[in-house]
Amino acid sequence: MPAFPEIDSLNPAQRDAVLHSGGPLLILAGAGSGKTRVITVKIAYLIRELGISPQSILAVTFTNKAAGEMRARAAAIEPAAHEVMIRTFHSFGAWLLRRNADAAGLDRNFSIYDDDDTISLLRTIFEDEHRGTLATYARLISRAKDYALRPADDLSIVSPDPEFDGIYRAYQERLDQIGNVDFGDLILKPVELLRESDAIRTRVRQRYRYILVDEYQDSNVAQYELLKSLFDESTYVCVVGDDDQSIYRFRGAEVRNILTFSESFPGTTVVKLEQNYRSTGPILDVASAVVKNNSGRLGKTLWTDRTGGMEPTLALLRDQEEEVEYCLRLLRHSPRETAILYRTNAQSRLFETALTRENIAYRIVGSLRFYDREEVKDALSTLKLIANPRDEVSFRRIINKPARGIGSKSVASIVSRLPDARGDCLIAAEAAIGSLPKKAGHSARRFLDVVQEARGSLGSGRLNEFSEQLIRQLGIWEHHEKNDDEITARTKIENLEEFVNAASLYRADTDGLAEFLELIELDRSREADEIADAKVTLITMHNTKGLEFDRVIVTGLEEGPFPRAGDEDPDEIEEERRLFYVAVTRARDELYLTSVSYRRLHGRPMDYVPSRFVGEIPRDLIQISGDLPGPSGGQIDEYPVGSFIYHDDYGTGAITKSWHNGSELVVQVQFENGRVARFLPKYTSLERVAGDVD
């Protein structure tokens, strides 16, 4: 056997996973267990050692970033891995549909509609509905597609509304009629195509003999069906995931896919990767102590040979200001790489303000995405219309932007001609010009001239020059440049420049345009302003998946914010607990948890008690700073309702209520100053006093 040194550097479980062949393989890969290394070595091994053709391997990920990383790392080991089909589920679906556009009933140049576009399309059907209602429809339709449901199916798990199937049907008919797709269709239509066309199904199955799926715990029902339709008995299938890190239920991820994989794919071998190479032992102990409270688990226990390391710290603080100050103190004390994690984006604000004030460079991940910005979407829409004149949503977005006198009546007149124009918006506009009011007709003429000239000039040059000229001629550039607010105007122009710059990698021809559009339609994750050298990262817990940091501060650990209050659906609580697990296992060396007792929510002040997840950490695994530990034991009869206590900050109060929250005793106190607060006596010093409060 030729040398394959990468294998020697693997631990026994990793090696088993790489060398496995035959039936289906489920790799349960704990956080930080070298999962990507295993997949990439496996791809290289298939090609180099087993002589598998790279073209017959399909590797599927959930994000473009993950796909890019996988490709780079596999190719670093075995250059032929460049030929492997490594794509996201959606990008693979788009690829399949474009290659089989006729059979799928689509135009080869179909546009891909995001949530915003979906709402715009719904607006054309339900003209008088509120935007919020349309957004709800869009969400439900998207969820239905996650579950691989069409209007004719039983939609009750998505919405109890008996009208919903009609709404979904009307939307889908409209979308099919204009020949475009939304994200859900990128998965569902390939499933339908493979079901209906024997020839395509056979061809695709013959091509992909080896299928690998990453982050399988985040797959939804439709993606499971797509995997099933690519699979036959002779296909080698390997999925990698961690049931403890399934955190996308709200957008249709089905943790059951991974929990029941062995039943769906009989003969499955399970390999568990449990050795963690990232975190210290004490950090893993905290993570394990909490996640073990979940019931729906396949069960694995992370371990590490990184002995020692500092004990994680829990800081019980009064309010958000103290929480911010606590983080700043840590940063000043040792300015090492640090991530400040929170449950919702809204919680980032105070940290941003403080870091700016202290002149500490930081990077914020998430917030407003580049391709969601108004000006960028405008530019994008013009290119989409150039590529695909049947893209009615894009046409509507830009036909009267900037305002050029083509009002709603004129637009209605144009789109009423779409059926006769076979859906081509440019032909319909051409036909409508004569009947439009003078100003509208004149503007439409000029708009069409610019667009047609641009279409005619496709074929030479670079796409950046093409795009810039087009959006300047259409007045979009000037429109944003003239924004009342100088700073806003500058930002918008910078964003347009960045958009144009991104296009410079492509040729200004039909193929280059299509490639560029598909890239940005399917990869919206790009951040507008990266600060490369920042040592501090502000990020939601969800966004940290796959990342790691020397020091992690998990903030906002209060009942209400986290786990999020609402229905006490046990599945929901388990999902939040997994999110806690993901957050904690990002830390390499240092872990801090903060919990405040007072926080403003939507401007309203609220009292909070520490998150139940904090209560699930045994006391000997964590150091507590802030309030002094309370009396040990925490027996409910030590705090009978009606007795009086004294609190350092709030003064004297009467206990009005006490109960157990999970394993923790909670007491509610009515203070003399009128405030009502809840405490965990385990953590907060409540001194019993003989009392009269008068």
Place this chain on the structure above:
DNA sequence: GTCAGAAGGTTTTTT
């Protein structure tokens, strides 16, 4: 068409 003020709403997010 534009703008100011009211009203509404508010997890998490990739594709």
Place this chain on the structure above:
DNA sequence: ACCTTCTGAC
């Protein structure tokens, strides 16, 4: 608190 969306007046 803050941001987006809707509204009515000009």
